[in-house]
Amino acid sequence: MERAAFRISGFIPTAIMLVLAAVGVAVIVPALDEPSLELRIAVVSVVYSLLLSVVATGYTVVNPNEAQVVQFFGRYVGSIRPAGLHWTWPFTMRRKVTLRVRNFETARLKVSDADGNPVEIAAVVVWQVVDSAKAVFAVDDHVEYVAVQSEAAVRHLATSYPYEAHDSGRASLRDSSVVSDELTSELRERVELAGVEVLESRTTHLAYAPEIAQAMLARQQASAIVGARFKIVEGAVGMVSNALERLREEHVVELDEERKAQMVANLLVVLCGDRAAQPVVNTGSLYG
Numbered sequence: 038m039e040r041a042a043f044r045i046s047g048f049i050p051t052a053i054m055l056v057l058a059a060v061g062v063a064v065i066v067p068a069l070d071e072p073s074l075e076l077r078i079a080v081v082s083v084v085y086s087l088l089l090s091v092v093a094t095g096y097t098v099v100n101p102n103e104a105q106v107v108q109f110f111g112r113y114v115g116s117i118r119p120a121g122l123h124w125t126w127p128f129t130m131r132r133k134v135t136l137r138v139r140n141f142e143t144a145r146l147k148v149s150d151a152d153g154n155p156v157e158i159a160a161v162v163v164w165q166v167v168d169s170a171k172a173v174f175a176v177d178d179h180v181e182y183v184a185v186q187s188e189a190a191v192r193h194l195a196t197s198y199p200y201e202a203h204d205s206g207r208a209s210l211r212d213s214s215v216v217s218d219e220l221t222s223e224l225r226e227r228v229e230l231a232g233v234e235v236l237e238s239r240t241t242h243l244a245y246a247p248e249i250a251q252a253m254l255a256r257q258q259a260s261a262i263v264g265a266r267f268k269i270v271e272g273a274v275g276m277v278s279n280a281l282e283r284l285r286e287e288h289v290v291e292l293d294e295e296r297k298a299q300m301v302a303n304l305l306v307v308l309c310g311d312r313a314a315q316p317v318v319n320t321g322s323l324y325g
Contacts, residue, residue: 039170039232042107042115047122050092061085095127104169105131116169134169138236139180143188145242148195150210155246158195158210162187162224163237171232179231186227187238194220200245210243277301 061081097117099105105117108130117123118136125131142161150156164183166172172179194216202209210216217239224235281301 039104039168040115042105042117042125044117044119044123044125047096047098047124050095050124054089054092057085057088091127092124095124095129097123097125097131099123102135102137104134104136104166106134106169106173107131113170113174118169132173134166134172136166136169138163138165141184141187142241143184143191146188146191146195147246148192150195150200151197152199154200156195156200156210157242157244157246158191158240159242160187160191160220160238160240162235164224164228164233164235166232167234168232171230176231179233182231183228183233187224190220190223190227191240193223200243210240213240216240 097105097107099117099120101120103118103120105123107114107117107125109126109128114126114129116134117125117131140161140163143159145157145159147155147157162183166179176182195210197219198208198210198212198216200210202212208215217237220240221235221238224238228235
């Protein structure tokens with residue numbers, strides 16, 4: 038788990054080193070006339086150089102939305118998140134981990150949906166690192182890990198739902214809200230190990246595979262035609278019923294059952310036909 042590493046402002050050790058340099062000069066200058074000056078200068082220079090070398094190994098710069106994972110001879114000692122110049126334990130190794138929000142879009146994957154139909158699907162995943170220690174030590178490469186798990190989650194999602202729901206109340210891949218929520222939930226569980234949080238995920242491409250696209254298009258067209266015909270017939274029956282009721286209420290004409298049946302048939306042909314009806318004028322009697 039991520040924890041905060043020891044750190045102080047990088048300007049503090051810089052100021053200390055400047056003070057020590059001034060002290061060294063103050064020690065050397067009064068002894069310029071002494072015969073042991075060269076030895077004193079050599080000792081002070083060596084000590085100061087060693088101290089400066091040790092202090093310099095502790096400096097690190099952290100950029101905004103970035104973390105520095107600090108290791109001391111292989112042991113994790115913590116992470117530094119605040120941006121700026123910092124000083125931490127010397128002789129430590131620091132590794133940068135970006136905390137910025139990232140996007141990853143999967144390739145177009147060909148899988149079989151819940152009905153066994155081959156479909157092409159792709160998704161975009163929005164994620165960011167929330168635990169720098171897990172991102173560095175739990176997996177080999179957290180970026181590649183997110184990519185692989187995203188493709189695996191998209192494949193699993195595609196096999197769990199049909200492309201289209203032919204039964205009422207059944208979710209399908211075309212229900213973007215349901216699919217996105219489930220994909221996001223599954224991805225969060227998969228990448229939690231790597232210290233990554235999935236903020237959002239959505240499908241960006243969804244289509245039947247080319248080898249069955251024409252057949253499925255014909256099927257969709259047939260379903261649309263059947264649905265439209267059903268609506269036309271339903272409306273035509275209502276119009277015929279209303280016409281007969283108006284004729285009876287207003288006493289326009291009295292029709293027996295046979296003539297009612299003929300009238301109903303004629304009206305249904307006119308209202309449900311694809312082409313314009315050709316009128317036939319009867320010059321004889323109503324029953325002629």
